[in-house]
Amino acid sequence: MHVPDGFINAPVSAAAGVVAAGAVAVSLRGARRELDERTAPLAGLVAAFIFAVQMLNFPVAAGTSGHLLGGALAAILVGPYTGVLCVSVVLLMQGVLFADGGLTALGVNITDMAITTTVVAYLVFRGLVKVLPRGRRSITVASFAAALLSVPAAAVVFTLIYAIGGTADVSLGKVATAMVGVHVLIGIGEAVITALTVGAVVAVRPDLVYGARGLTAPLKLKVGGELVDAPAAPAAPVAARSHRKIWITGLITSLVLAGFVSFYASANPDGLEKVAHDHGIDSKAKAHASSDSPLADYGVKDVTDARLSGGLAGVIGVGVTVVAGSAVFWALRRRRTGDAASTGITADRTTV
Template identity: 70%
Template sequence: MHVPDGFINAPVSVAAGVLAAGAVAVSLRGARRELSGGLAAATGTGGERTAPLAGLVAAFIFAVQMLNFPVAAGTSGHLLGGALAAILVGPWTGVLCISVVLLMQGILFADGGLTALGVNITVMGVVTVLVAHGLFRALLALLPAGRRTVTAAAFAAALVSVPASAAAFTLLYAIGGTTDVPIGKVLTAMVGVHVLIGIGEAVITMLTVGAVIAVRPDLVHGARGLSTPLVLRVGGRPVEAAPTATAPTATTSDPTTRAPGTDPDPAPVTGPAPDPASTPARSPRAVWVTGLVTALVLAGFVSFYASASPDGLEKVAADQGIDRKVREHAAADSPLADYGIEDVTDARISGGLAGVIGVAATVAVGSGVFYAVVRRRRTDRGADESPRVPDATG
């Protein structure tokens, strides 16, 4: 649903750009808490170690967006990614992930207009993340806790977020569309086809979230609380062990210190009590490497087999005539325009290399952005905690 230049007039595009800039600014502050808080605690590391994970989410979404899948005769769809990003790394970080993806696509691949960047961030990033996150949290609050609930809620949140994004585009078009067409027909066509695309988005989101939860639920923002921590009694007081800690060695014969669901009368374990602060944590490196390799394979190889049919917005635009004033992309002469390498005649090699370059660029830029975010929080916290020098009056 990448909106090109010329669909929306200049005043509304500027207004959407201001809205998108404000959303990104607010998300920067929220992402500092998400990356330096729960995710950093899950990995047992500082916030700097969590930045590559968020960058990986952006790169994975970039890769999967290259995989257009057929949804109807002559129409295809692709992942928007707002729901997936919100569930994996949190809503604030999710908005930034989608913004990075859209920026890279617009600059490098001439996908999505540069003057329409604010429109695309608002429609594909802000709306999808807010709708998906709100519905996801509501379902978790209403349904029994468990992994199946998380994956089911992820499916529903992703499904609803896509037609919501289509409706948001229609609203912007009703305010600032450059052609005079019946808005009712545009809304019906946009929401109708994007409900079908939403089913594909929901399946991809559910499978991805389920795969990560199966190996590292502590790394999924929306799955916090699924892993029950082990409670030890050290020095006469209960101490919650790190969720990724190694086997405990503390001496205990008190059954009240057991983890829920274990043998009610476990055999005592002898040995020195561990220091919870020094308990080693599992590195997220394996997840990062697996995710990056998967993204590279999807973008570099599987993308060749993606549907060549126009996506939902392109199809509706052609059918309803809202593309009559579309303008050529400012980066149309880019050597990577249209996801191909200039002067490389083999379509498979050209598209594959472009996909690999896109994944590498997105993970590098995304990781750099998120590293700067967590470094800023660390600097601000250090300034707040610095000792005050007493004045002359004492």
């Protein structure tokens, strides 16, 4: 659902940029509270994984494909504020390096694909886990529903933005119907990917899933015919538990998906591209400012073998995204630690 340059006029694109910048600023502050010794190592990896899976377009209807948006996945794994930043990092890398999503439309894309999906998904997720039985299965079910609803929500927001600042004279009713219809189907794919990923992480390291904290049901033992809570087994301190194994596994998975599996992705246009072509939204689309980038269109310039070119581009994209994302999140984590230490010093001086 990457919006290219020329779909939305300059004033509305600028306004969306202001909204996106404000949301990112708020998320930077919020992420400092979310990022701890558990989520900080995972956040950069989540961004890289979203980048990789977004390369895997899957068929959803005749001549149409879809791909992961990632807001629900990021919000559930590392928190809503950090999730907004994860998807924003991915969109920035895609726009600047791969000419995917217009640079003047970056604010629109962040507003639609990062903010909308993350906020809607996390609200749905939190609402469901409050009413569902406490346990890992409920987390997976809530993840599925949250991801499913987040995608058509993004389609609705795009339609609203286009109604305000669209550059082509089209039937908004038909556009809205087409956008929501196809993105409900894409949402099913998003829901499956999100539920499988969250379920896999919860199964091995529930302490790393932000949305699962405090939601797993305690182990029960039958004593004298009655179920009682089992005594808690001594656990290693969170900080002492290594994240290396899951981080390496996640990185290798992302590299394989982007570097190899992406070659077999559907070549059909995604939901927005298809609707834009069928209804004339793309009549005033502009060439991307980074169209001459060495990595434009997810291929390496001057590498003639399509499989090798796409694979190298995917691997480079995962590498750049994990480095950029990790740098941002570790800086925020260090800032939080520094603020906490500073607060502690102040408190001590006040007491004295």
